[in-house]
Amino acid sequence: MDMLVIRGGNPLHGTIRVSGAKNSALPCMAAAILTEDAVTLENIPQVRDIETERKLLASMGAEVELCKGEEDLTTISCRTLSDPVAKYEIVKTMRASALVLGPLVARTGMARVAMPGGCAIGGRPIDLHIKGLETMGATITQEHGYLEARADRLRGTHLVFDKITVTGTEDLLMAAVLAEGETLMENCAREPEVSDLAALLTAMGAQIEGAGTSTIRVQGVTSLHGARHRINPDRIEAGTFLIAGAITGGDLVVADCNPNHLGAVIAKLRETGVCIDVIGPDAVRVRGGEKLRAADISTEEYPGFPTDMQAQYMALATKAEGVSLVRENIFENRFMHVQELVRMGADIKVDGSAATVRGPACLSAAAVMCSDLRASASLVLAALVADGESILDRVYHLDRGYERIEEKLRGVGAQIQRLGNLFAPAESE
Numbered sequence: 001m002d003m004l005v006i007r008g009g010n011p012l013h014g015t016i017r018v019s020g021a022k023n024s025a026l027p028c029m030a031a032a033i034l035t036e037d038a039v040t041l042e043n044i045p046q047v048r049d050i051e052t053e054r055k056l057l058a059s060m061g062a063e064v065e066l067c068k069g070e071e072d073l074t075t076i077s078c079r080t081l082s083d084p085v086a087k088y089e090i091v092k093t094m095r096a097s098a099l100v101l102g103p104l105v106a107r108t109g110m111a112r113v114a115m116p117g118g119c120a121i122g123g124r125p126i127d128l129h130i131k132g133l134e135t136m137g138a139t140i141t142q143e144h145g146y147l148e149a150r151a152d153r154l155r156g157t158h159l160v161f162d163k164i165t166v167t168g169t170e171d172l173l174m175a176a177v178l179a180e181g182e183t184l185m186e187n188c189a190r191e192p193e194v195s196d197l198a199a200l201l202t203a204m205g206a207q208i209e210g211a212g213t214s215t216i217r218v219q220g221v222t223s224l225h226g227a228r229h230r231i232n233p234d235r236i237e238a239g240t241f242l243i244a245g246a247i248t249g250g251d252l253v254v255a256d257c258n259p260n261h262l263g264a265v266i267a268k269l270r271e272t273g274v275c276i277d278v279i280g281p282d283a284v285r286v287r288g289g290e291k292l293r294a295a296d297i298s299t300e301e302y303p304g305f306p307t308d309m310q311a312q313y314m315a316l317a318t319k320a321e322g323v324s325l326v327r328e329n330i331f332e333n334r335f336m337h338v339q340e341l342v343r344m345g346a347d348i349k350v351d352g353s354a355a356t357v358r359g360p361a362c363l364s365a366a367a368v369m370c371s372d373l374r375a376s377a378s379l380v381l382a383a384l385v386a387d388g389e390s391i392l393d394r395v396y397h398l399d400r401g402y403e404r405i406e407e408k409l410r411g412v413g414a415q416i417q418r419l420g421n422l423f424a425p426a427e428s429e
């Protein structure tokens with residue numbers, strides 16, 4: 001199993017580039033199910049979850065061509081879907097596999113999708129996906145750990161999400177575009193990944209209004225055609241790099257990002273005393289070095305502070321003067337990084353959904369264990385400033401969502417090496 005060896009202490013300098021967003025790429029790949037034509041996607045990140053989705057689509061009969069290199073194009077053709085089943089072996093490693101449920105029923109009239117189990121950061125139910133599809137006329141049964149959904153043609157309807165869900169909004173949006181008549185969706189997720197998916201669906205011939213707001217209106221069409229689409233930059237990878245620049249007291253340009261998607265993260269970093277300048281439409285400069293001040297965060301749906309940045313922010317908070325309160329409102333068990341940060345010398349107490357971080361701590365290098373994707377990123381950040389050489393085990397979690405992270409960080413001055421074999425089996429976000 002792979003490990004990362006990181007020697008702390010180097011301020012990061014130079015330019016670091018952000019890849020395409022994994023959380024946009026996953027629903028966009030699933031959207032290819034909705035048409036017989038080929039869908040071509042640019043800027044797909046080469047991360048483990050994408051490989052999992054490729055396997056998932058291929059297992060259903062799709063042809064997926066991942067073209068690396070200069071062109072960076074991925075072409076997916078779902079002309080024939082011989083086996084509309086998302087098997088447990090794949091779903092258990094990536095819960096976002098539930099994203100194929102809506103498009104499969106909409107296109108083929110039938111889907112069998114393994115129920116995702118629990119995961120490291122909480123229960124991750126898909127009841128809202130199911131409820132939405134039932135409201136659209138699908139019959140859903142559950143047997144042997146699988147959901148089976150059937151519908152001759154889904155009907156447009158009025159959906160109000162009981163709770164804001166990102167992949168739930170995406171799944172039902174994909175179902176609605178081929179449904180008969182109008183679907184009005186309320187209390188939708190407003191994440192940029194939903195807008196990215198809607199842009200692709202629109203390019204495929206879907207009629208969608210309001211994506212990116214909490215009310216989305218869809219006029220169903222009878223068929224969709226192929227399209228070419230460029231995936232948004234990954235705002236979580238960008239935010240992670242901003243914290244890497246800040247925590248190491250460096251001077252870093254985070255390039256190929258979309259600063260408009262980073263509002264809450266940039267505002268919070270400025271509150272802690274980090275100097276951040278948006279220096280272009282796709283670049284942000286971060287300068288650390290000033291004394292960091294404690295600041296509280298409370299995770300929220302977009303445009304609030306993202307839960308996917310909570311663990312990385314906590315690493316920064318350990319170096320800030322004073323007490324920072326970190327409140328996690330989206331997932332019930334997302335503090336797995338805390339114990340490892342404490343082993344590195346941080347002073348953090350968890351009480352239910354809140355953690356109190358007292359700083360500044362003098363972090364010392366240690367052997368630590370990665371437990372989920374963003375927890376791993378938090379440990380990388382802590383190791384970049386820890387005194388000595390840290391060893392991060394189970395980095396397959398990190399590989400699920402960060403493309404060539406050690407190469408990128410080494411390029412801006414970090415001392416980081418990978419030991420072992422890439423791509424051992426893993427769980428997912």
Ligand code: UD1
Binds near residue numbers: 123129307330
């Ligand atoms: C997506 C992101 C993940 C991010 C999360 C929250 C992808 C592939 N993953 O996950 O990185 O951390 O959004 O921003 O895009 N819920 C229900 N019933 C449902 C669905 C969700 O109760 O049917 C609950 C969840 O348990 C959670 C909350 O709603 O407490 C939000 O979850 P959701 O937005 O659905 O997260 P994901 O879409 O799985």
